[in-house]
Amino acid sequence: MDKKIFYFFVLIVLGLPRFAAAETMYVNDNLEVMIRGGKGVEFKILAIKKAHEPLEVLKTEDDYYYVRTEGGIEGWVLRRYLTRELPDPMVIASLRTEIEQLKGEQAALNQEYQKLQEQRKSITDSSALLGEKAKTLESQYQELKASSANIIGIKQEHDRLAEENRKNTLTITQLTEKNKQLRDYTMLMWFVAGASTLLIGILFGAILQGLRYKRKRSISF
Numbered sequence: 001m002d003k004k005i006f007y008f009f010v011l012i013v014l015g016l017p018r019f020a021a022a023e024t025m026y027v028n029d030n031l032e033v034m035i036r037g038g039k040g041v042e043f044k045i046l047a048i049k050k051a052h053e054p055l056e057v058l059k060t061e062d063d064y065y066y067v068r069t070e071g072g073i074e075g076w077v078l079r080r081y082l083t084r085e086l087p088d089p090m091v092i093a094s095l096r097t098e099i100e101q102l103k104g105e106q107a108a109l110n111q112e113y114q115k116l117q118e119q120r121k122s123i124t125d126s127s128a129l130l131g132e133k134a135k136t137l138e139s140q141y142q143e144l145k146a147s148s149a150n151i152i153g154i155k156q157e158h159d160r161l162a163e164e165n166r167k168n169t170l171t172i173t174q175l176t177e178k179n180k181q182l183r184d185y186t187m188l189m190w191f192v193a194g195a196s197t198l199l200i201g202i203l204f205g206a207i208l209q210g211l212r213y214k215r216k217r218s219i220s221f
């Protein structure tokens with residue numbers, strides 16, 4: 001195996017415990033801690049951190065933590081100056097943030113509830129309107145049904161009257177024909193009566209003339 005690759009894996013393995021054990025801790029209340037280059041006050045101060053500021057603990061040795069700041073500075077600090085508990089101001093800030101989030105969620109829920117109430121009212125109004133329309137349509141349907149019944153009755157009456165009128169027309173036609181025949185017959189009878197009267201008059205005149213002629217002959221003898 002290449003030595004460079006071997007040393008690279010060794011460095012990774014040696015570095016794993018250092019970073020695997022890392023955790024965030026906080027400076028105690030009312031304190032300012034000094035991060036030094038070694039375990040002791042004789043070492044140079046690399047950074048000063050105020051109360052409640054976070055530090056990343058990389059490893060622990062004796063009474064010291066080896067830490068890293070947010071700015072990337074690494075050094076040693078006494079263990080008694082750090083705590084795992086979240087500082088009160090951060091807890092309060094977190095709670096305030098959570099409260100604000102909850103307030104925002106509550107406001108959003110209230111708006112959603114208001115919208116739902118408005119939708120419910122709109123649906124209720126629409127339902128009432130549809131109910132009124134249904135009543136109107138039912139009334140119109142009943143009127144149309146009654147009108148349809150009347151139309152059927154009127155049509156039946158019309159058909160009956162039309163049939164009766166047809167029969168009356170046929171009767172009138174028949175009566176008219178009979179009346180014409182009767183008129184023609186009457187005229188014929190008047191003609192026959194007139195002709196008979198004329199013939200009777202002629203015969204009667206002839207008889208009288210014959211009687212007169214016989215009388216004259218009897219007188220002459």
